[in-house]
Amino acid sequence: MTKLKVLVAGTGFAGKGHTAAFRAAGTEVVGMVGRTEHVVREVAADLNILYAGTDWEAALAELRPDIVSIATPGGAHYLQIKQAISQGCHVFCDKPMTTQGDTATELFELAQAKGVKTAFAASFQYTPSVQHAKRLISEGAIGEPTELECISHFNLERGIPFGWSHRAEDGGGRLNNNFTHSLAIAQTLIEGQIQQITGDLRDDLGRAPKVEGVHDFTKRRSMIPENLDDPALEWGESNVEWSYTVMARLRSQLAAQSVSVLFKHSALLPRFHDDHIMVYGTTGAIYLKGHYGSGPLSLHDGAGWKVLPTPADILARAQESLGETEQCWHVLADIFVRDIQGHPVSDYPTFAQGSLYQNIIDSLRNSDAWTNIEEGAK
Structure with a gap:
């Protein structure tokens, strides 16, 4: 079976962790994209990733990955995910899904319409x-x-x-x-x-x-x-x-x-x-x-x-040699890859959950659910 190809966005702790998780799941990590050219080249070289770049859209077009792994801070997620979905990529995204509920809902609906699979890495449930x-x-x-x-x-x-x-x-x-x-x-x-x-x-x-x-x-x-x-x-x-x-x-x-x-x-x-x-x-x-x-x-x-x-x-x-964060990424990435390959898997968190959570966060940040009590009021 041809290995699924993965493109990783992000060069920090999560980018490195996602890379290891998808390799353990049997995929080929074909590229990495980051903000700073010398950093992404150094990290990609250390991880033996052949392609390193700073232009996400260009990397999608050149590499044509089956899966993208979004391991950047949440403020960068929206455009990266939207472009990946338009290319027909399955998307594995670390939390938060985006920075607002409406953009998270939009991406969830776009993924559904395109027929791509999604994973939302609220993953400590897998300890x-x-x-x-x-x-x-x-x-x-x-x-x-x-x-x-x-x-x-x-x-x-x-x-x-x-x-x-x-x-x-x-x-x-x-x-x-x-x-x-x-x-x-x-x-x-x-x-x-x-x-x-x-x-x-x-x-x-x-x-x-x-x-x-x-x-x-x-x-x-x-x-x-x-x-x-x-x-x-x-x-x-x-x-x-x-x-x-x-x-x-x-x-x-x-x-x-x-x-x-x-x-x-x-x-x-x-x-x-x-x-x-x-x-x-x-x-x-x-x-x-x-x-x-x-x-x-x-x-x-x-x-x-x-x-x-x-x-x-x-x-x-669980791989005992890994920290708990990395352990959980490994479990979720393995489930996600097997689902894409058509194997039966248990339920896992997707953009449905991610968009729901982002809307809940918006609600909590905007709420004023207090009952005013005046001391001495009759």
């Missing part, structure tokens, strides 16, 4: 522990699910250099880059459909120092200026949320009543107890350690808590 919990819940280990909570505090340094993560128009914000994963995990765990949602957001950062030479966001913490009081520093203004509290109701086929869900996250505040995901049911509960629930799984079955090992068949899907 072994989350998949283990999903299995236990579906088997009735906690009875009917009733409540779910996702709690995380990252305690990031406020001096992290200014970049795309600070700006809504570039795909920044914690809803785009944290909530998308947590919401996908919640839906996965209880096989849930979103009924209602509301929330409160806060930009508790305000500004960040501008630093030249930041390319790979995973290394940005090493580039924090030593003296943040230096009068020569330039500053960029944040216009996105760095903390959020979101409440939702999900309909689950495993429960007679709607499941109440709480998402609580701050990028800047310190944690006291472990970040975690909890799922409560009518007869028990499941605790997953870690902000995306990728740590040990504990089950309360009415008699007390016990740590359960991950089943061997679930562990077999």
Whole structure:
């Protein structure tokens, strides 16, 4: 069988990770496109990718890929994806899908009309522990699910250099880059459909120092200026949320009543107890350690808590040598490729989910769902 050809957009951590994931899935990565010529040439050479360029449309025309892998910041996604769909390419896109709900909806509809397959990489739902919990819940280990909570505090340094993560128009914000994963995990765990949602957001950062030479966001913490009081520093203004509290109701086929869900996250505040995901049911509960629930799984079955090992068949899907982000990209890329090849696969996140999430994010950012209470009012 001729290998499917993949063109990657992006030269940073995600671009490198997507490249490895698609190679592991049996495809041929034929090209890479980036913003800066010397960077894309260096990265492509390091990864043994023959084609390197800065013109996305020209690369599509020359290479005629079967799949494009979008691993750039969210602000670049719309045009890249639209051009790829027009060429008939299947699209694998990291989150956020775009920067606004209307553009995400447009791309979803264009992909449907063109008949191409899409994948939306809200992919932490594929950690072994989350998949283990999903299995236990579906088997009735906690009875009917009733409540779910996702709690995380990252305690990031406020001096992290200014970049795309600070700006809504570039795909920044914690809803785009944290909530998308947590919401996908919640839906996965209880096989849930979103009924209602509301929330409160806060930009508790305000500004960040501008630093030249930041390319790979995973290394940005090493580039924090030593003296943040230096009068020569330039500053960029944040216009996105760095903390959020979101409440939702999900309909689950495993429960007679709607499941109440709480998402609580701050990028800047310190944690006291472990970040975690909890799922409560009518007869028990499941605790997953870690902000995306990728740590040990504990089950309360009415008699007390016990740590359960991950089943061997679930562990077999993950490559232990990789970090959890890369593990999840590998799983989703493999499912996506097999679906394109016509093999039966389980459901996976597509642009239908990605566009829904982008519209939800718009709604949360624009909402004013407070009830005003005046002290002393009769």
